[in-house]
Amino acid sequence: IIAAFAEFRRQFNRLDLLITSASNFYSTPLPLVTEEKWDDLVDTNLKGTFFTLQEAVKIMQKQSFVSRIITMTDISANLIWRNFAPYTVSKAGIQHLTKIFAKTYAPVILVNSIAPGTVTINPEKEMDSEEEMIKKIPLKRLGDPLDIIKTITFLLESDYITGQIIAVDGGRTLQ
Template sequence: MEIADYTAVVTGASGHIGRAVAMTLAARGMNCLCHYYRNLSAVESVVRQITAAGRRAVAVQGDLACQEDIARLFDAARDIGKVRVLINSAAIFERRPLKAFSCETVGRTLAVNLAAPMLTSRYFVQLLISEGLDFSAAASPFAKIVNLADIAALRPWAEYGAYCAAKAGLIGLTGALAKELAPAVTVNAVAPGIVTWPEPMTPQQTQSQQSRIPAGRFARAEEIAQSVAFLLDNDYITGHTLVVDGGRSI
């Protein structure tokens, strides 16, 4: 499937990976709806760079724990062009030991990290159908979904139970939707290793973490974005989780 001149919806486009994905897709000729929650200045920078490169881009704020906000993303995307790619990159990443679990805190993590990709996928498919695309007659993919999972889904971290559970669920969702939407839509996931850590690390902590990675360093956001682009380029990969962790999970 050729993605140039189509539009991508990228959630979490103000984050390190989301920004890199949006920029990578724009470099490949796509227009982008760049979703953000709080960091307006970061997403505005992305939009400026994309538009300066001659593509269309718009920033749309939304709380992905709110279904109405999710629906609004796809209403806005219609104004940019034909949407054929969905990138679920937004996530909450918080340290929270078991003793601190509550319905409110765990519920929000699961809502943003797992329920939101379910709903964005639903509205994405509804948009495709509204444009007259016939799923029953498809012989090859005409749209793509890529979910940003995490190696924590496969090798969980202590005190990040809600995050790890949500990302593991996202991998399960990826496989389920790949079967349900084939062959019209491919659905894949990328499971990155450490790119950035939300809490400050001492030099000793950084060295300790990097020593466990055969590649000897943390990933760059651009490398994760390149992995997303690889999955978009290939029409015969679906239901797959591509681990991009420098060998950390070996």
């Protein structure tokens, strides 16, 4: 991460927007969680996000304009998914980091998070239990990548929002 940002600084003189979205996701029932699986999920999802934000703010806080950071988390950060504990813990940590960075670097950097629900990448291919998933969503459809893009655009155009976690889940977390 440090080397990547060093190269970035060498090539560019500004950083307007950073979106962090690197993530690992796989089932880890509690009895089967190993230190290796825990580290894989938490290091990629939470630790990677932290050190990426840390490097980005070194550039952003020196600029004469307001920059933006958007972290990608997951609605699971606020749900109990018993077979995904390390993943959901890492996503909850990202939400908390978002708020810490927002408070620390305001007003020169606006930091928010998007928490998608189930988003289908290939609408042509049916997902396992898609019908069951849709039953849990008040808007009666899975998310589309365009839903995330529209939320990113909204955050880029907003000058009075920081430290917020925006669920883009069709209302699923209302249940």
